[in-house]
Amino acid sequence: MDDILQLTLLYDFYGELLTEKQKQVYELHYQNDLSLTEIGEELSISRQAVRDQLKRTEKILLDYEEKLQLVSRFQAQKKAVQEMKHIMEGLEKKNPDASVVKAIAKMKKIADDILS
Amino acid sequence: MDDILQLTLLYDFYGELLTEKQKQVYELHYQNDLSLTEIGEELSISRQAVRDQLKRTEKILLDYEEKLQLVSRFQAQKKAVQEMKHIMEGLEKKNPDASVVKAIAKMKKIADDILS
The missing domain is CATH 4.10.860 (DNA Excision Repair, Uvrb; Chain A)
Structure with missing residues (x-):
């Protein structure tokens, strides 16, 4: 499956288990299509911090799926x-x-x- | 829905998010049919501690469903x-x-x- 589609499904299933901050950064990037730089400017953090945050969020979502397998079910x-x-x-x-x-x-x- | 059936479904869906200890107590009670007293003896804790642990586990499972609504979906x-x-x-x-x-x-x- 396409990576972005997979991530969208994971977010749809498990997004509510993320923190508000994690949801905010995820949505700004994947739903509102803002670049890492733009998100960094909006939240007054570095581009690298935005990237780290997104990577961490993706890992959390993947970990939930690894445990629960509900998306694949x-x-x-x-x-x-x-x-x-x-x-x-x-x-x-x-x-x-x-x-x-x-x-x-x-x-x-x-x-x-x-x-x- | 019957409470026990509901709990079984919740455990089937979200059980993997519990700790090993929580899973152990849940399974001894709901799958192996041990009484609170029997579980207490087996784990060398009080009957009340077993009851508290089970209540906490049930609440965790219900909270996951409240957030994710995957069982109802x-x-x-x-x-x-x-x-x-x-x-x-x-x-x-x-x-x-x-x-x-x-x-x-x-x-x-x-x-x-x-x-x-």
Whole structure:
């Protein structure tokens, strides 16, 4: 998986376990797209201190995942739902029977909610 | 949800964030079914100390869920998959067509894996 995507997922899952300061620096960089220099200026700390802070935050998030494996568990579930959706689409193509089409539409809606 | 079931889920999700001591006392009580007195004897601490330790552990697990909401997120997904399975079963009853039955069997297997 793409590193940034992976980090976004980790932050989505475990971000609430970070300190306010850690969240602030993470969000300024990864969500508001500020450079290390810009964050340093905003917080009156050096560019290097910002970099260290971000590295430490990334390590904390990775450590949580190493212990809990919840992102990978969640991803595995999504993959399984994606697979079901694929089977639904195959079935939809083969069986234009109205009751099948209706049931599949309902299931696809539920699947899409899970995948969104 | 039943308190013990809820606690089991919390421990399943967040248990790895506890200390070895906390895990030991939790498991002796909730998995090996030892009484507080028995645990106290085994660890040479008072029954009250065991009780305090368990209460503290439960509070830690509840605090993680309050912050992260991952158990409730996973439970919501399982409920959605259960709903899909219900629709599959309805479809199965109405449509004895072989290709439908086969596709549903595949999807049910995936759903059961998620629900297990």
